[in-house]
Amino acid sequence: QVLLVESGGGLVQAGDSLKLSCAASGRTFSMYTMAWFRQAPGKEREFVAAITWGDGNTDYADSVKGRFTIARENAKNTVYLQMNSLRPEDTAVYYCATPKRPYIFRRDGYDYWGRGTQVTVSS
Numbered sequence: 001q002v003l004l005v006e007s008g009g010g011l012v013q014a015g016d017s018l019k020l021s022c023a024a025s026g027r028t029f030s031m032y033t034m035a036w037f038r039q040a041p042g043k044e045r046e047f048v049a050a051i052t053w054g055d056g057n058t059d060y061a062d063s064v065k066g067r068f069t070i071a072r073e074n075a076k077n078t079v080y081l082q083m084n085s086l087r088p089e090d091t092a093v094y095y096c097a098t099p100k101r102p103y104i105f106r107r108d109g110y111d112y113w114g115r116g117t118q119v120t121v122s123s
Contacts, residue, residue: 002026002112004096009117012086016121020081022096022114030054031102034072034079035110038092038119045095047107049081059107064090086121093118
């Protein structure tokens with residue numbers, strides 16, 4: 001069974017940085033795309049960033065491009081989201097996700113999700 005556990009959320013001020021982590025277990029981590037999504041109160045969940053299984057090609061939502069960086073450490077079965085220059089509109093629950101099938105890279109169709117970690121950015 002695939003298990004994803006996020007950590008690293010918290011309350012920060014605008015302009016601060018925060019680093020999220022997602023620990024994965026239950027299968028061969030290095031074969032699968034990993035992604036981050038977020039959901040703000042009253043809004044739908046949205047794609048934030050994704051990283052491929054091998055050489056680490058990345059994809060970012062326009063709203064976070066240049067401020068957020070996704071990275072993975074296959075030896076530790078962990079994916080990270082470094083968030084810099086945080087804004088109040090980044091406030092949301094952040095979720096880690098991965099697809100059921102290996103070697104696919106896209107912004108939707110994710111099958112396994114963590115429980116999320118809250119990020120709150122005050123102005």
